Amino acid sequence: MTSGNDERRAVLSVGRIYCDLIFTGLERMPVLGREVFADDLTIAAGGGGFISAAHFAGIGRHAALVGRLGHDPLSRAIERQLKASGIDLGFLERADDAGPQVTVASVLGSERAFLTKRAGRAEPSTLEDALAWGRAGHLHIAEYATLAEMPDLVKRARAAGLTVSLDPSWDDTLIGDPGLIAACRGVDVFLPNLEEARVITGESEPEAMCARLAGHFPVVAIKAGSDGAYLAAADLRIHALAEAVRVVDTTGAGDAFNAGFVDAWLDGGTPQRCLSAAIRAGSRAVQVAGGAGAGAADDVAAGKSQ
Numbered sequence: 535m536t537s538g539n540d541e542r543r544a545v546l547s548v549g550r551i552y553c554d555l556i557f558t559g560l561e562r563m564p565v566l567g568r569e570v571f572a573d574d575l576t577i578a579a580g581g582g583g584f585i586s587a588a589h590f591a592g593i594g595r596h597a598a599l600v601g602r603l604g605h606d607p608l609s610r611a612i613e614r615q616l617k618a619s620g621i622d623l624g625f626l627e628r629a630d631d632a633g634p635q636v637t638v639a640s641v642l643g644s645e646r647a648f649l650t651k652r653a654g655r656a657e658p659s660t661l662e663d664a665l666a667w668g669r670a671g672h673l674h675i676a677e678y679a680t681l682a683e684m685p686d687l688v689k690r691a692r693a694a695g696l697t698v699s700l701d702p703s704w705d706d707t708l709i710g711d712p713g714l715i716a717a718c719r720g721v722d723v724f725l726p727n728l729e730e731a732r733v734i735t736g737e738s739e740p741e742a743m744c745a746r747l748a749g750h751f752p753v754v755a756i757k758a759g760s761d762g763a764y765l766a767a768a769d770l771r772i773h774a775l776a777e778a779v780r781v782v783d784t785t786g787a788g789d790a791f792n793a794g795f796v797d798a799w800l801d802g803g804t805p806q807r808c809l810s811a812a813i814r815a816g817s818r819a820v821q822v823a824g825g826a827g828a829g830a831a832d833d834v835a836a837g838k839s840q
Contacts, residue, residue: 542671544596545796546625546664546696548687549583549676550656551601551616553608553634558641558782572640579612580637582676582703584621585786589793589815590674591620595800598622600664602632602654609634625667627658644759644781644820656683665694672696672800674792677703681717688720699723699796701788702730709733715750723799724751725792728758740764744771753805755795755812757788765809774809777817790819 559573583601590597599621603609605628612634616623633653640647656679664670673691681687681700691698700721702709710733711717718724724747726734735746740756744766747754756764758776765772794815798808 542669542695543800544598544622544667544669545587545590545672545674545800546598546600546667546670547583547587547590547621547674547676548600548661548664549680550581550653551584551599551603551612551632551634552580552637552650553612554578554580554637554639556639556641560640560642563640563642563645563647570640577611579615579619579634580786581635582701582786582789582792583674583680584616584619585789586674586676586701586793587621588619589790589819590797593793593797593815595797596622596669598625598664598667598670600625600658600661602627602629602656602658603634604628604632604654605630606633608636625658625660625664627660629654629659631655656680665690665696670694670696672796673698674796675700675721676789677701677705678708678711678714678718679703679705682708682711685717688718692720697722697800699725699792699799701725701792702734703788704730715747718751721751723753723755723796725755725757725788725795727788728756728761731756740773741771753799755791755809757791757816763791763809763813765805767805770805772805772809774806774813777813779817779821781820782822787816787819791816 556576557572564570584599587597587599631654635653637648637650673696675681688698698721700718731743735743737743737746744764748766754766760776762774762776791812795808795812798811
């Protein structure tokens, strides 16, 4: 579909860093006034910026996390995971007000419910240096909330010669923003899930969502969970089926999908290959708890080298 400069193969992944408290093995979702017990609890570093970066690194593409992390106990609790992920942490800012942003995730089969406390500002002091880094050829924006706080981010990335991908990521206060598409102008690869695409476009059918979004972005890949994924690029439309795998935790599966897709796209892969790589990455991710849990070892074993 496209091919990046061989000398600029690294990806910058920008977004808030989360500490995810993931409850799995539930018999039902929590409701007001009733206590629900989970079989397992996983404490994991999270956030789309980190999870996508971990999967980029696992695939074999140099990925640098551009974000902020605090000095508090939760930041220290996930620091080891960040260091073990294979991600380049050279553009990670440490600051007392940085968080992490904490999310409690309740997982029941393929369904998830989230409770999140916001933390700090999104823009790290390292951003300008990251965009000017000579090895970087692509910027992945993990959530529209990051772009909403840094509205000139796409413009700055393009001025630095980078291609750009963006996952809008669900945010109750922002997903219905009528200016969202305009704010994303300049994005090369747009990566919503089905529900996000439905709200953004106002359409009810995936084909209509693709048609609407393809008028604004060169490449659109819509994640549809157990229904697979849809791709739109110019007049091309593709629907690929999901893989049949045992689902443990779907947290971060979309971010793994993003990494698989963008990696293949940067290598000049066909639309079919990009979609297949994305679904494969997402399928590996759902088989373990924690969004980055299926990153490095499984992806390298899948045969991709840098």
